[in-house]
Amino acid sequence: MGEKEIEVLEILERNGRIDIQTIAKMVDLSVEEVQKLIQSLEEKNVILGYSAVINWSKAPIAEGVTAMIDVKVAPKRGVGFDEVAERIYRFPEVKAVYLMSGAYDLSVQIEGKTMTEVASFVSDKLSTLDSVLSTTTHFLLKKYKHDGIIFEPTKKDKRIVVSP
Template structure:
């Protein structure tokens, strides 16, 4: 399958990963078996890594604390930031790690049950790592939008009114 068709399949799956290969095939004018094969190939190549559901933790009553931590690192000879980043992303509390440009080197997103738990993670596990120069922790107070989805947006009913 051509790269353009694969990109279209990926776009559809990113918007709603519940779409079946048959639905995607219908949307793109392709054969369902070709779509199934393309998806399987992209999964094997690790182009598709996971099919996550985006959950609104406030509606769930989840009080999990999310923090974004700016980390300054001394890069290692011949390894750069990779080895330090790997040590950090191996912790189960860590949700994401990004190499950044600008005033700090790594951006680490973690989750914990309380602010104290997050603070202890930073103080006892992250800040003490060899090659970590400094950290700055930012706690998420409210989520407005993530992955293109607005959290508190009311769903509009755009159907036409029908009266008897």
């Protein structure tokens, strides 16, 4: 992968909505070259999608529940953790699955409408998988920063300093 591809990827990672003309100026390429480059990166599955980071606590709808679940699994011979990870990420509730080092093997992020829905997923779907040995569920209480974006910037202290 060349230097220009990496530059374009870094630009798109910071702002997926930036227009191609601006990217072309930033990387000193023509608009057509940037379009071909981005199309090539999409076809190679380097660019998998474009998304917005939304602060749902500010939206006028119910937020739902997000949980991070630590999962200890027994890897299968020949496929390791990949097969069980694939079985887990195919559930529609699952938003992310990561292979981790440490006490647990996988970290699974899920979203549900209620805590009961999340608990039901863990007890009825996740824990019943053959390779799953144990789980620990952590509920997300508040987001401070996500994908490099701060949700609630610090407010400046407007008090006047009083000294004796």
